[in-house]
Amino acid sequence: MIATDLNRAEFDGDNSQTVFIFRDTASGTNIPVVNESHIKVYVDSTLKSITTHYTVAIVNKVATITFTTGNKPPTGTKNILFIREVPFTQDTDLANNSQLDAESLESQLDTIVNQ
Numbered sequence: 001m002i003a004t005d006l007n008r009a010e011f012d013g014d015n016s017q018t019v020f021i022f023r024d025t026a027s028g029t030n031i032p033v034v035n036e037s038h039i040k041v042y043v044d045s046t047l048k049s050i051t052t053h054y055t056v057a058i059v060n061k062v063a064t065i066t067f068t069t070g071n072k073p074p075t076g077t078k079n080i081l082f083i084r085e086v087p088f089t090q091d092t093d094l095a096n097n098s099q100l101d102a103e104s105l106e107s108q109l110d111t112i113v114n115q
Helices: 102-114
Strands: 008-013 019-021 039-043 054-059 062-067 076-084
Antiparallel strands (some): 008 076
């Protein structure tokens, strides 16, 4: 189930904090993520690279982004931006005349909503 259509979160850098949870800070709503490659991270409008500048840990569709050593975001207002970009692919293959797997169907529907 998807409870939000949010796909971006902005944070203020303070040259100290390195761990951020991908959520809308105004409402406290977590932005669901199922694959670390779906997250784009920008600092001061510059796209950063996963493993080089940050890592992602996903637990129950909640993503935690941790900037790597030497890559602390500098001080700034709303200078850190996370965007969820889900590729427009369809990976679920439902066979004709077989039982419908509800989890597979729901997962694909969640992907469509996230796109």
